[in-house]
Amino acid sequence: MKANDMQVAGTHYSSADLQHWDIVNMYNLDYFQGQITKYIMRWKLKNGVEDLRKARHFLDKYIELNDLIEEDADSQADIILSRRTTGA
Secondary structure, three states: OOOOHHHOOOOOOOOOOOOOOHHHHHHOHHHHHHHHHHHHHHHHOOOOHHHHHHHHHHHHHHHHHHHHHHHHHHHHHHHHHHHHHOOO
């Protein structure tokens, strides 16, 4: 029996044409993207609005982390530009 032919605990994924892990693999999603899409895909069949809140919680954290990455990239760019203008 293949993994897609069974589900441990519940039936919230068994009605989908594609399993969530197949979508994660197909689109090479990272951890946060996988969690967000998992909760979005199952919310009507499992925990309702609670799953939407979980998806939002993961999205909020993902945004925070990406804001830090952008801020760090901006800081690095500022350092490089400063070195060019001061000759350091």
